[in-house]
Amino acid sequence: MQRGIWITRQVRARVQWTQGVRLRRLEYVLRPLLDAGLDADTIAAELHSWMLTWRPARPAEYIRAQLARQASAEHTAAALATPEPWGNDAAPAAFTAPRLDLVRSVLGGLAAGMAAYSARQTEQGLDDLTDAAAASDMAAFLGTTTSTGAFA
Structure with a gap:
């Protein structure tokens, strides 16, 4: 059998x-x-x-x-359970950088991203809210206009 x-x-x-x-x-x-x-x-x-x-x-x-x-x-x-491709000696900089440097790096990346986004919006004609234009729009909405674009 x-x-x-x-x-x-x-x-x-x-x-x-x-x-x-x-x-x-x-x-x-x-x-x-x-x-x-x-x-x-x-x-x-x-x-x-x-x-x-x-x-x-x-x-x-x-x-x-x-x-x-x-x-x-x-x-x-x-x-x-497969180990990551890097060893202890070659850990990415994000894991070994001091906290302050890491925060600065993240904020720098955000600033660059926002600048690129703003430039793209301007190219497409969608960025019509500059400081003066926004003040004028708000003043016109409220019914108070000024020659400087600021509130009275």
């Missing part, structure tokens, strides 16, 4: 909610665990660790989906 079928038969006898599944189908869905070299006791313990308080309508599909979820979670965890 083949090793996989023998182990699957033992698992099916030990895990009550799998007893209605055909032996070959159960062996097929347990193949990742069998290929990993797990024995019947370990596989049965794994299925019991899922702590089902209900009986799945299709136990083989449930096992397949659960094992796929676990494999996906392990893959994601392994990807997240």
